Amino acid sequence: MKIVDAKVIVTCPGRNYVTLKITTEDGLTGVGDATLNGRELAVASYLSEHVCPLLIGRDAHRIEDTWHYLYKGAYWRRGPVTMTAIAAVDIALWDIKGKVAGLPVYQLLGGAARAGVTVYGHASGGDVPEALDDVARFLDAGYRAVRVQAAVPGLDKTYGIRSGSSLTYEPAAGVRPAEDVWDTGAYLDFVPTVMGAVRDRYGFGFQLLHDVHHRLTPIEAGRLGRSLEPYRVFWIEDPTPAEDQAAFRLIRQHTTTPIAVGEVFNSIWDCQQLITERLIDYIRTSVSHTGGITHLRRVFGLAELYGVRTGSHGATDLSPVCLAAALHVDMAVPNFGIQEYMSHLDPAGDVFPHHYSFSDGLMHPGDVPGLGVDIDEDQAAKYPYDPKYLPVNRLRDGTMYDW
């Protein structure tokens, strides 16, 4: 079944998304998410200049072969741009295979290993009372797991805080990155008070998560983990910049709080040591930044051998196509842990009609053949690309820091 067309669609329904649409000779189409937040056009160009021409005439059924053709064939391996581009092709080909088979993709991956996918929502607040009220919003909506972030007193801006009544927060903005100021001491003193307040108010009957966003040193992360032990958090996420995998040994020596890492990883090699040395508890790689369903399954397979569970990145900069693909993988893998879920901003739903659903804390990818998500090109054309950047961080003395 030959591929006859491969095209890249860039659209901004609420935020920027890059989508690859592949068409076969018998008129079937598949979609893949190629969005790399703040660097969208690099992947769009990698695809349209270097990958789409190679796809024409290839057999759409040969997913594994195409993956290696693009990975090994480029000579230049790994990296977020390359791996997101390969992912988009891979996701689109799984979509097509599902449509040919007449089955939802999770059935092709081994079938349902659970009734649904437990997701966590994002509660946040400009102060502790606001964050507490926001937690209620998620618990009332049926969530069984909630991530909580609150603005650190004394800082003008804190990562992960929602503004207005939106269900999500929007970190990317402006034609140049905004510059935030970071203070580790203030943060480390504050977070235990937030988590303690959440448990005091709502008890222990749901999972409580927190994202550190790569801002600590290993010994500081050890201190944070230990200070949160009384509140039995499900995980602390990205405690340190994870290029340094061996550094996690130090965190492990100091705390039993579970550790989750991986949203900026793009290959199995980025987390090999973390997994095989059992330095983390959850691997957070995503379908669209980690080489697609084919490569993500390999990462999760390695993780399973070492008792590491999955917890895929699912922020709104990953498009509904990525979320659908993630839900199919989550349904089928034996070592599923949890899935991040931030509902997309309007009007993303009009551009990406989809069949996944949320009920009672669980999501389900739906049972239509393929991924169950599509792109409406007429709708997409209404929302032209709008360049935006993630913020950067500086310490109080002006030193560039990790965002």
Ligand code: GCO
């Ligand atoms: C998360 C992430 C996001 C990232 C964003 C970057 O846990 O959801 O940390 O908020 O910052 O996806 O593009």
Ligand code: MG
């Ligand atoms: Mg994160």
